[in-house]
Amino acid sequence: METTNDNTYGLLFIAVAISSLLYGAGILQFWMYIRKYHSQDSMVVKALVIAVLICDTCQQVLLCHAVYIYLVSSISNKTILPSVVDTLMIELFFSCAISTMVQQFYCWRIYKIGQSVVLAAAVSLVSWTSCAVLIAYSVKAVQLKQLAEVIDLKTLSIAANSLSAAADVTISVVLVILLHSAKTGFTRSTDLINRLMVFTFNTGLPTSLCALLATICIAAFPETFLYIFFFLLLGRLYTNSLLVTLNSREYIKSSSEHASREQYSLENSGRPRMPAAPTRDASAITIRIETDTMHDFHSSSQDLKSSH
Structure with a gap:
């Protein structure tokens, strides 16, 4: 594919525009989280949300600065266009932090649901490996002077996005x-779990697809900014994925609002337990099953007659 302003700096501008929309959506999700769940969640979850939002904000600011330099400052200084703006590469570290924190949160959920340290650790290892490769890529990227040199990091970029x-x-x-x-x-309980399964798949799909497209584009069109376009959206997608997951708990539990005699906790892999006193932990998803026993009145009447 021939390199043009449209498939390089034009894509960079579009990435900033879409990223800004996703950042706004993330801020809205954060506001909803503060209103509904902030007072109920543990300090660890609160710290995670704050840390992710701070990194997301820093990455967005750095990205906007880089695009401003390329598209505005370059008007009076044409030597800027082929050079590497430092903030474009520094934001990679914040993207790495966001993806790793969110993925580790989901690994924690795997442990809570499956109660398997080995399984959660194995999945976590894949995430940390992706983080290590992306850090290595970022360290080398910030040392570059010309955008044309970014192609030299093609192998690391493919590895980082593939692992992610x-x-x-x-x-x-x-x-x-x-x-x-x-x-x-x-x-x-089956209906509730089916909803959870669909929701889990849908929240993981955007980030997986975006990372996959970035991998394909760096391999097929390394001379363009197509891979940068998809990569720059990953941070916003991870942030929204985390916040949507936290904010959807009330919706997911809506089918189990009525009181019942039996409770099934997903954290115990569906094993029944006795009803417990309500807690303030909104992260525990409980399934309640109410069993009603019906007697055949006609049959009972015949039994009474026969007894006489």
């Missing part, structure tokens, strides 16, 4: 399998 996509797909698949194994056979 693999981690996201693995997390989604493992969570879906664990949720499926938690089905109890009761209609209400």
Whole structure:
């Protein structure tokens, strides 16, 4: 593909525009989280949300600065266009931090649902490997002077995006399998778990697809900014994925609002337990099953007559 302003700096501008929209959506999700769940969640979850939002904000600011330099400052200084703006590469570290924190959060969910340290650790290892490769890529990228030299890091870029996509797909698949194994056979619990499975798949799909497209584009069109376009959106997608997951708990539990005699916790892989006193932990998703016993009145009447 021939290199033009449209498939290089034009894509960079479009990436900033879409990224800004996703950042706004993330801020809205954060506001909803503060209103509904901030007072209920543990300090660890609160710290995670704040840390992700700070990194997301820093990355967005750095990205906007880089695009401003390329598209505005370059008007009076044409030597800027082929050079590397430092903020464009520095933002890679914040993107790495966001993806790793969010993926580790999902690994924690795998542990809570499956109660398997080995399984959660194995998935976590894939995420940390992706993080290590991306850090190595970022360290080398900030040392570059010309944009044309970025192509020299093609192998590292493919490895980082491939591992990130693999981690996201693995997390989604493992969570879906664990949720499926938690089905109890009761209609209400099965419906709730099915909703959880669909939701889990949908929240992992955007990040997986974006990382995969970035990998394909760097391999097929390395002379353009197509791969940069998809990569720059990953941070916003991870942030929204985390916040949507936290904010959707009330919706997911809506089918189990009525009181019942039996409770099934997803954290215990669907094993029944006695009703417990309500807690303030909104992250625990509980399935309640109400069983009603019906007697045949006609049959009972005949039994009474026969007894006389």
